[in-house]
Amino acid sequence: MKIELRLYAQLRSYQPVGDNAPLYLIDVDPGTTIHNLLSKLDIPRHMAMIILINGTRARLNQQLKEGDCVAVFPPIAGG
Amino acid sequence: MNDDMGYELSRYTRQILFSELGESGQKKLLQGRITIVGTGGLGCTSANLLARAGVGYIRLIDHDMLKIHNLHRQILYETKDLRKGIPKVLIATEKLKDINPEIIIEAKVAEINSENVEDLLSSCDLVIDGTDNLKTRFVINEACVRHGIPWIYGACVASCGYMMPIIPRETACLSCLISQEAAHKSFFTAQTSGIIGPVPILIAALQAMAAIKIMTDRMDSLCRDMIFVDLWKNEYSHIKVLRDSKCLICGKRNPPA
Numbered sequence: 001m002k003i004e005l006r007l008y009a010q011l012r013s014y015q016p017v018g019d020n021a022p023l024y025l026i027d028v029d030p031g032t033t034i035h036n037l038l039s040k041l042d043i044p045r046h047m048a049m050i051i052l053i054n055g056t057r058a059r060l061n062q063q064l065k066e067g068d069c070v071a072v073f074p075p076i077a078g079g
Numbered sequence: 080m081n082d083d084m085g086y087e088l089s090r091y092t093r094q095i096l097f098s099e100l101g102e103s104g105q106k107k108l109l110q111g112r113i114t115i116v117g118t119g120g121l122g123c124t125s126a127n128l129l130a131r132a133g134v135g136y137i138r139l140i141d142h143d144m145l146k147i148h149n150l151h152r153q154i155l156y157e158t159k160d161l162r163k164g165i166p167k168v169l170i171a172t173e174k175l176k177d178i179n180p181e182i183i184i185e186a187k188v189a190e191i192n193s194e195n196v197e198d199l200l201s202s203c204d205l206v207i208d209g210t211d212n213l214k215t216r217f218v219i220n221e222a223c224v225r226h227g228i229p230w231i232y233g234a235c236v237a238s239c240g241y242m243m244p245i246i247p248r249e250t251a252c253l254s255c256l257i258s259q260e261a262a263h264k265s266f267f268t269a270q271t272s273g274i275i276g277p278v279p280i281l282i283a284a285l286q287a288m289a290a291i292k293i294m295t296d297r298m299d300s301l302c303r304d305m306i307f308v309d310l311w312k313n314e315y316s317h318i319k320v321l322r323d324s325k326c327l328i329c330g331k332r333n334p335p336a
Contacts, residue, residue: 010272049257052320075266078268079209
């Protein structure tokens with residue numbers, strides 16, 4: 001199934017080589033969780049501070065559904 | 080041109096001419112009371128803009144000393160200030176009093192924490208985030224949600240930054256967005272990843288704009304989304320963030336004070 005993925009800031013480097021678009025579609029297996037998705041993309045857990053599914057904070061064990069929009073931000077804290 | 084509170088309104092004529100604000104909006108700003116936590120890259124710019132805009136009372140909180148590597152982005156400080164040897168919040172206060180002597184600027188040399196947050200945020204209508212760590216932001220979030228005080232979250236590093244207004248029990252709060260466990264993990268700051276000057280200035284300008292809308296009761300014009308920018312990659316995004324009904328801070332199980 002396809003989901004929409006947006007990786008922000010430093011996380012953009014975990015997108016497939018050559019793909020630098022702010023948004024891209026990715027195929028995942030039914031039953032894939034956020035934890036599985038981060039592993040598939042080789043994103044270390046500590047690099048994903050904000051994870052939203054369709055605008056709501058996601059839990060690591062939350063399963064994805066067809067068409068979900070996932071946004072992931074790194075831990076930005078400076079001011 | 081004086082208003083009935085004795086303020087000189089001619090300073091603000093170009094702002095009053097903007098019809099969405101007008102004289103009534105200006106008077107609300109002059110009566111406004113805000114706290115800015117942190118006088119670094121974000122806090123310097125939001126304080127500068129809001130002092131010029133005529134916010135009647137601005138409380139600044141910071142405990143750091145000025146360092147030379149602050150100067151490329153913290154626009155209230157100059158090279159000669161390095162010799163003063165006083166906390167930078169006091170330097171910022173002097174500058175803001177020169178910029179607008181008609182308003183009250185109060186400096187607090189302090190590091191905000193769960194012990195002093197109630198005192199430091201007392202009697203203000205709005206809080207602006209200029210801090211550099213998540214732990215302090217969670218302290219601000221909890222106090223603001225408890226007392227129903229709007230606050231404007233902002234953070235930036237490298238060429239990226241984001242901001243989001245938090246209106247207690249109306250919009251998502253910080254704990255709806257980020258797990259509180261994250262406060263104890265490492266994160267990117269100017270010290271770890273660098274920062275380019277225009278980024279905090281833009282994020283703080285967005286924070287100041289949101290503050291002006293909130294203080295003048297123009298909630299109809301307030302964008303509730305998280306706004307993300309990457310000024311190097313030329314990206315500007317709006318991200319809708321929804322409240323978490325199970326949020327430990329603003330959820331239904333945690334009623335207002």
